[in-house]
């Protein structure tokens with residue numbers, strides 16, 4: 001992957017890619033200010049890989065990231081970009097990095113974005129990935145930028161739905177984000193005391209069993225039945241109709257949607273994202289490339305992107321079992 005002299009980094013680029021996540025700005029700010037403090041130049045790339053291919057590249061100063069740590073979204077914007085999945089797109093992106101003198105690139109996003117970073121690393125652009133997704137579905141890390149804010153946002157919204165659901169003695173289905181991953185649903189299910197959590201990882205979901213449990217729950221004297229349903233299972237509105245018809249219990253569906261991805265980041269997201277952003281720059285300065293920064297067993301560590309992408313993580317079964325016990 002290039003000799004040592006090719007790894008001397010003078011200009012660092014930073015981009016955000018895939019779904020945005022609260023805390024991305026804290027990471028960008030940390031990249032910019034750490035790089036500047038180490039005497040490097042920083043270039044911001046707008047709209048992820050799409051912006052890179054369109055050469056939407058700006059210089060970033062310390063003041064450009066003032067008043068951003070508390071802001072949700074990403075000041076650099078984000079995008080999805082099909083062209084980056086092609087070999088021609090990847091070669092063009094690497095050539096543009098070279099044209100702009102970007103010899104180190106920090107990519108903030110999920111696994112898809114890391115796959116892009118991996119391709120660029122193979123083409124001679126030193127890259128470091130930072131895990132940015134509200135889904136928590138990056139296998140090499142126990143923490144992803146944005147999850148803490150999103151799960152707290154969802155939790156607060158679900159508390160409000162619970163108030164009205166209890167008053168009316170209803171069944172409520174609350175759909176949270178997570179097309180392929182159930183972490184948001186699991187955490188909300190435990191934090192909000194849900195009776196049932198539905199996650200895409202659950203292969204054997206049986207609506208008939210759910211309906212029987214709702215009836216049993218009523219017999220036990222509970223005033224409501226909260227179902228946290230991950231987007232990957234979805235169909236909440238129709239499911240509510242079916243449940244109401246089968247149980248005679250009024251049932252409402254609430255889809256929280258993209259409000260979960262916005263808002264001011266929590267303290268945890270600001271701090272972890274700041275530390276990760278700063279570490280990314282120091283890894284590049286140390287001559288590292290094709291790495292992802294993660295957080296595991298109480299420590300920040302970095303992994304080879306190839307290894308990180310090959311890792312798998314599953315919803316901890318015991319946590320799911322605990323959520324069921326606590327719904328008694």
Ligand code: ADP
Nearest residue numbers: 018019080081084085109110111112113115116
């Ligand atoms: P995330 O980064 O959150 O997983 P996506 O899967 O949408 O989000 O990926 C973000 C972007 O990363 C894609 O739009 C594409 O530009 C780039 N990307 C995804 N997969 C690859 C790949 N296999 N090779 C190169 N680039 C990729």
Ligand code: F6P
Nearest residue numbers: 019020134135177178179180231
């Ligand atoms: O950011 C992750 C995520 O929120 C997933 O949970 C969800 O499936 C997806 O992004 C939806 O993204 P979009 O609506 O931007 O395509």
